[in-house]
Amino acid sequence: MNTLSVRDLRVRVGDGRAAMTAVDGVTLDLPAGGALGLVGESGSGKSTCARAIVGLTPAAGGQVLLDGRDYAGARGRRLRELRRRVxxxxxxPRASLNPRMTVGEAIGEAAAAGRRLSxxxxxxxxxxxxxxxxxDPAHAQxxxxxLSGGQRQRVALARALATRPDVIVADEVTAALDVSVQGxxxxxxxxLRAETGLGLLVISHDLAVVRYLCTEIAVMHLGRIVERAPTPTLLAAPQHPYTRALIEAAALAGLDGEQVAEGEPPDPLHPPSGCRYRTICPVGPLADESRRICVTLDPAVGxxxxxxxxxxxxxxxxTVV
Structure with missing residues (x-):
């Protein structure tokens, strides 16, 4: 049975005319002990998706299933259980570590959650x-x-491990670190994944990170998953034009795929009809005016x-080879 399954997850952010659907019908499966990478540009919705999965951002719809039990919209005891397991x-790490607490106090607080420890x-x-x-255990004091940035990130990982979770969601965990300590x-x-059997969901714009850590990659664009495949297969033969643009940009930028396409990207507040990528797509109506299907039909169909x-x-x- 899958440790973590996300079904048709939707998240709305903002108010009034500024409101937008940041995560729009995302479906993901992370098998027990598996490693899945979720990649896309800044603003693609991947971090919002991560926060919704762990209950930090409310979901407007869909399911977050752990071994078949739905935790979407969980509160109270069920929310605490979700955050312990994921x-x-x-x-x-400064966003999650209290600067007034010692390292030992921060980790010990998490370790004692739901358990009585002397x-x-x-x-x-x-x-x-x-x-x-x-x-070194002496860092507890x-x-x-x-601490350095790399040491703080290790403390954040230790604190996450303290609850004995089933899944760790790593959201751009090396982006704020010096190159010398990222590796x-x-x-x-x-x-840790090899030793503990943890499931790992890696959120990143850096294809080198997910290539190293993950056995499968899902590509996110404007709130939706546009492609998913085993890591070697996807990187060697990407099918969606957005994925190809990510990989090409990564090659040009030393495998850091933050910049993707030239031209004006689609407005996330008012996404285009049909295919959301069509306004900058090199194989859609811009390249061939006869391809009106991109304007009228959502390519998620089929x-x-x-x-x-x-x-x-x-x-x-x-089925085509």
């Missing part, structure tokens, strides 16, 4: 978790401000039957 690690048992658990993320944090995540479940009318059926 832990979010932020891009900047002072001695809590200290032992803190030491074990610090060692698990390759930090210091505050986050005395060590990625190696740590990879080792996506399950195409290669990589791509949301593009011009991707061949899955």
């Amino acid at each position: 832990q979010l690690v932020f891009q900047d 002072r001695q048992a809590r200290a032992a658990e803190v030491a074990r978790l610090l060692e698990q993320v390759a930090l 210091v505050r986050p401000g005395a 060590s944090v990625l190696n740590l995540l990879r080792r 996506a399950d039957g195409r290669r990589h479940r791509a949301a593009c009318h011009f991707v061949p059926p899955e």
Whole structure:
């Protein structure tokens, strides 16, 4: 059974005329112990999707299933259970670590949630978790401000592991780190998954990160999943033109796919009819005026039957070799 399944998840943000659907019908499956990467440009909705999965942002619709039980819209005890089982690690650990608490207090607080631990048992658990993320247990006595960025991120991971979660959602966890320490944090995540059997959902705009950590990639554009496939297959033979643009931009920028297409991108407040990518798509109506289907029909229709479940009318059926 899947550890985590997301079904038709929708999230609305903003008020009045500024309101928009940031996550629009996202469906994802993360098998037990699996590693799935969710990639896209800034503003694609991937971080909002992550926050909705863990209950930090309210969902306007859809389901967040853990072993078949729906936690979407959970409150009280069910919300606490969700956050224990699915832990979010932020891009900047300063957002999740209280600067007034020592490292040991922060990790110990999480370790004791839902469990009765003596002072001695809590200290032992803190030491074990610090060692698990390759930090000296002596760091328990210091505050986050005395640590480097890489050390703070390791503390954030230790705190996430303290609840003994089924899934860790890593949201751009290396983006705020120096290049010299990014690799060590990625190696740590990879080792933790191998040792603990954790499910890992990696949110990133950096294709190098998801290529290293994930066995499967889902590509998000303007709130929707436009393609999904095993990592080697997707990177070697992308089917959706947006995915190809991401990969080409990553190659030009040293595998950091933040800039994607030239020209004016679609307005997320007023997305185009039909295909949301068509206003800058190199294979749609801009390239061939006869391809009016991109204007009139949502390419999500029929996506399950195409290669990589791509949301593009011009991707061949899955059965075609």
